[in-house]
């Protein structure tokens with residue numbers, strides 16, 4: 001049985017990255033005006049309503065999946081939407097980009113018994129797109145305004161989920177982001193062919209309509225100091241994500257056209273949004289007609305190879321030092337990339353970048369997997385005399401991200417961090433060791449998933465509410481825990 005029976009047309013199947021922003025918006029509206037209710041209802045009706053809903057257990061938000069599937073099968077879509085949105089601030093976004101094969105769908109009992117999973121993510125997207133279409137989704141307008149205010153650093157999914165939850169309770173919420181657009185990696189990391197930017201801006205506009213104040217182009221620690229921000233607000237949430245790209249220590253790494261993954265993806269996303277991107281226009285971040293080598297095996301690497309294909313690359317190779325079974329990225333994504341013509345070179349690691357001024361190739365060594373390290377993963381070791389060269393006009397480094405130095409940036413040496421540089425929090429209250437300063441999303445977990453960022457944002461909002469309520473009541477803050 002096919003795993004996907006819903007006929008959602010991907011905007012990018014009809015539309016290359018380089019269309020202008022207005023045309024994208026029109027296409028987006030047109031495509032999502034054409035739902036396929038019969039397919040959604042058929043999929044939803046396949047749910048066996050099993051006693052222990054493993055899908056729900058393995059969804060980080062513990063979405064009540066069996067209930068909204070049942071309501072969808074019965075055609076009660078508004079109720080299905082109410083259930084789906086009661087635990088998730090962006091169900092249509094999760095429906096598009098959650099790695100469902102590792103979460104809800106991978107644990108569906110039908111999938112486990114080899115009958116093919118219910119396409120939970122697609123139904124979730126269908127329910128919520130219907131809700132948008134029919135005007136069931138409303139801005140967060142609280143029944144009464146509260147005087148207390150919360151400052152949120154970072155407008156990614158963690159910050160946005162927290163902003164919505166807090167605004168619904170009546171707090172004055174301000175979101176500060178150093179980018180010129182709100183959405184974090186939803187806008188500038190994840191490519192448009194996986195997540196149309198209109199789906200993100202629509203959410204941001206809804207929050208702005210509900211009274212959330214957005215301050216774009218404001219980097220906390222530069223344009224506004226962390227101390228001033230704390231003065232302005234009764235509580236602060238740090239949801240800054242992780243952006244320090246890991247590098248490769250190889251000879252030749254300084255050659256031109258060896259690019260960090262996020263630079264490549266941001267350029268592509270900006271171009272799709274209609275921005276001027278000189279580094280794209282001069283060819284250094286445009287894969288068209290070029291031989292592209294991507295180094296890495298995670299989801300970011302998959303986004304790079306698939307973006308390069310869409311930009312019209314001459315060839316796209318992905319070098320990963322472990323084998324297919326041990327790659328960190330979604331296996332579904334690898335299959336998609338293979339279908340699109342990407343060549344995977346497993347068990348290969350770069351030794352040197354070759355070229356004269358600009359990169360012309362990557363000399364790589366074949367690897368074999370040796371003994372397991374402390375984490376249980378087999379360590380890759382080079383096979384002697386196995387070097388080969390992969391020709392390249394652009395090399396993209398996609399080796400993952402670490403946290404930036406927030407203590408330094410915020411001028412707050414007492415802000416406690418873990419040995420990985422992520423923020424230390426009390427996991428019951430989501431508060432850092434600095435009074436009234438909470439943290440959520442990747443800056444706490446390290447590079448993770450949108451659905452976990454939403455979960456953290458919601459948990460942090462509940463804790464901030466408990467903290468501020470206690471403050472008003474004159475109770476000690478230390479006694480406060482999330483509801």
Ligand SMILES: Cc1cc2nc3c(=O)[nH]c(=O)nc-3n(C[C@H](O)[C@H](O)[C@H](O)COP(=O)(O)OP(=O)(O)OC[C@H]3O[C@@H](n4cnc5c(N)ncnc54)[C@H](O)[C@@H]3O)c2cc1C
Pocket residue numbers: 097098099153154155156157158159176177178179183184185186189190191194218219220221239240241242265299300303409440441442443447448449450451453
């Ligand atoms: C290329 C790529 C593809 C991905 N694909 C997927 C996917 O398909 N599915 C999935 O579930 N997850 C995916 N992820 C992971 C997911 O995007 C992140 O886990 C998620 O966005 C984290 O949310 P966040 O709110 O913590 O941080 P972010 O989304 O990173 O948002 C943080 C925001 O904080 C802002 N900021 C940082 N510092 C400051 C400061 N000092 N002052 C003001 N603003 C600041 C940044 O500008 C940014 O807008 C992907 C990640 C990458 C890099």
Ligand code: SF4
Pocket residue numbers: 058059060061062063065088094095098100103104105120121124451
């Ligand atoms: S939020 Fe993600 S994991 Fe949860 S039901 Fe939706 S698609 Fe599945």
